[in-house]
Amino acid sequence: MKNLPSANPNYALQLATERRKNFTSWILTAPALLWLIFFFLVPYLIVIIYSFLTADIYDVKFEFTLDAYRQSFTPAYMHTFYLSFRLALLTTLLCLLLGFPVAYYIARAKDKVKNNLLIFIIIPFWTNLIIRIFSWRIFLAYNGVLNNLLLGLGLISKPLEIMRTDLAVILVMVYVYLPYMILPLYSVLEKLDWTLLNAAMDLGANEVKSFFRITLPLSKEGIFAGGLLVFIPALGSYLIPQLVGNQRSLYLGQVITYKVKNIPRNWPMASALSLTLLLIVALFLLLIYFLYRRGKFRKQV
């Protein structure tokens, strides 16, 4: 009888402790969990419901329709998706191209200098987003600082029209998201085993070769993390195209915002577009996840 777990007083005690621990854990996590359920998950259910309703000028009518989805897949909205995708991709690539040398430079600097250099990256990162965008408006404006400078130097004969163009949007996007790329890249490069690089050089590999064969593959994690941190918010950005872009080429974030905020409102449309964006983000995350897994698997082999 002694061997049966139920007759073992020790086991009963263990079970009781287990239950008590379980209960305590639940009680502790309950507030945060309930908060996220009520204010994060439930709102998405409402978005799903609204996407099947009929639009009204100020509100929605509770009549089932697929109109919102039908409209989302018309060429005009497909073009919006295409523009946003292109912008996000271009931003990510440019951030990687500029961010990698910077992260590399800081990671290879002397320990004392490193932290000071990092602060220079962190300050803009902590400065208010809208102020950073606004500063570019002053810089790029038709009668702004850049144009005055170039005119003064005689390099141009009439002011460049950069403000309110796609070029301005991409410039400010890169400016805003660059620290999000540099910081994860730096944290990977900082931990990189540089002796590997020296060994490769001793064996006769040149810098270019050892960079593509060693440094780049080993910093894959940082590239993925940075890519996520830049690409996903870039897909749904509103403020940057709104403040420095033009109204001829609208991006997804702007279209969704207008449908929610401007009269006549079209909440079903905003919902359908939001859900499509969510689906794209989910697919993108899955893709990154599989690429990452495959990389890890290869390393193990």
Place this chain on the structure above:
Amino acid sequence: MKHCSLGRFFKGMNLTVFTLVMVFLYIPILILIIFSFNDAKIITGWKGFTFKYYILLLENKTILEAFRNTMLIAGLSTLISTILGVLGALGLEYHKFNGRKLFSALIYVPLVIPDILMGVSLALLFNFTRVNTGMLTVLIAHITFCVSYTIIVIRSRLEGFDYSLVEAAMDLGAKPATIFWKIKFPLIMPGIIAAALLAFTLSIDDFIITFFTSGRGFDTLPIYVEGAIRRGTITTINSLSTIMIGLTLLLVVTTKRIRKIVISSL
């Protein structure tokens, strides 16, 4: 020899890109600061030094109110999301309960989807439930996007936690409450401070989610600034921005000190 020059080229390229990126990151901000002292209504050129717009700023009731709203929302959402974060992180770490993995996954979801989606979904929630948008709805929204960050930051601190300390204390007859306040709490304190700081910065910085959840008459600073840019009242925005950049610098410098103090006190 070829080897050597190529290495130098690589190093030189990194330094060049680094310098160019620094110029790129700081030129617009520096110009903004300089022009906040410019005695001109528009930004065409330098018309002389003035403090005029700083004084105008302090006399502007709308800006002062927006500032007060920003601080109020940031303070309250930091407090509440940090408490939720401490409890959540402790609960997740304390015991491997059923559904723990699902909850962990749920925490990360808000971080990997665009902010605008949270804005839209909360706007529709408040419409559906017929809640009037204003201070309360903005506060709810800010807590919602902060809470994931606070749980993650505090939890990462708990992950490195040395449980042999707790066992030793238990062996010596310490009560659970004593163990918590004397051992666990001091050890996760830096995590709590870091989490609170992050929540505070996120809250002050947010535009888009606030834009979707605030009603007319409740402006935070980013909302006010966006409106002012659209209306074209630029000069006070320069001085307001300069003050906010100054506060950011102060925060970066002082938190470095706080971190040092916290680490050295352990």
